[in-house]
Amino acid sequence: MTASKTDLANAKAQAHEWPLWEVFVRPKAGLDHKHCGSLHAADSKMALQLAREVYTRRQEGISVWIVRSDQIVASDPADKAMLFDPMEDKVYRHPTFYELPPEVGHM
């Protein structure tokens, strides 16, 4: 099945489904929110409640973000090479590229 056909079948079937939300959890103060999964909920309030029930049953987080899945804009995997490969030959962007005399010490 091609992607567009899949999407179409999916959109049809989802007409009566609660929308899909992506869940991001901050494990503890000082850390980033991290994507941890998705869930269906009728609205944002319910999505927050369910995110708590589904993804933080064991104190996995202190803060939750939710965002409608259809609102996420993502890069296309087919563009992976075009987008990310050019960085491969830019080794001078890394500190290890530079060999300094040992006397300099930690820099």
Place this chain on the structure above:
Amino acid sequence: MYTQAMDTAPKEERAAIRNADEVVAEQAFERALDNEGFIEAKDWMSDHYRKTLVRQISQHAHSEIVGMLPEGNWITRAPTLKRKAILLAKVQDEAGHGLYLYAAGETLGTSRDQMLEALHTGKAKYSSIFNYPTLTWADVGVIGWLVDGAAIMNQIPLCRCSYAPYARAMVRVCREESFHQRQGYDALLTMMHKGTDAQRAMVQDATNRWWWPSLMMFGPPDDQSPNTAQSMRWGIKRLTNDELRQKFVNATVEQARILGVTLPDPDLKWNEARNGYDFGAIDWTEFWQVVNGDGPCNKERLAERVDAWNDGEWVREAALAHARKQAARAAEGRKAA
């Protein structure tokens, strides 16, 4: 809780004509599989891979959801408040596992409703183990010990499976699963070491009834699993059914001894040469009977799921209607402002 390898996938059909882009994408896909890499949701994948994963993941999700029923049977009758809280937490975990897995399945382009429809119409399978009844409180402990124990054996290798959303869901599931097995074994230890003779007999009886169905959880023997090689190549299976089953038996014998119960198999004995336990023949007729709908509780379990879904319909619709009304009001408010 866990999935069951049943190898009912149709043989791979290849599209005869493909364009050049697709050939390149397919090569990248095959290379990722060869190198034990990951396939993400939006990456190119073959139809057969996609279909097999939808089948396996949804079947796994259904097992988690149906798996709540046998144990849910005992929530209101747990012997103490402590055991009740534990059992509630465990059953809630199973619901969570079902949800992680449905979400992983949805990334493959199948909707939640489509998967549920397949379960409710009997098109999709779930693990045969949940079609057995939970007759006593000891059954709850034995399910934790043996059924979740078998599930862990099955699921740990899947944390490294090639389909990344499935692998990530399995990492989460496995992290929570260990509590399930330990709480079951702990409940049984309490009955065996601090209980009455009647309670000890209850544990033995439950062990007798769940032992063989637990061994069947690993699926048919290797010589009757023609698609194992394919699944291994795709990394959605890491060890064969018989290898996992053997691992489980080897681990369980000592646990049974410490508990003080006998495993109901006169042929069970250590084999030095194989460095493992030999065990008796499994009744595969019973297995296929249960898988194909004729187990002790198949009809009851499915009916309960279908009823729950139908009874919840007005709630799902009301929530959606409420959300739409709120959104419309908010939009009006913005216009007015």
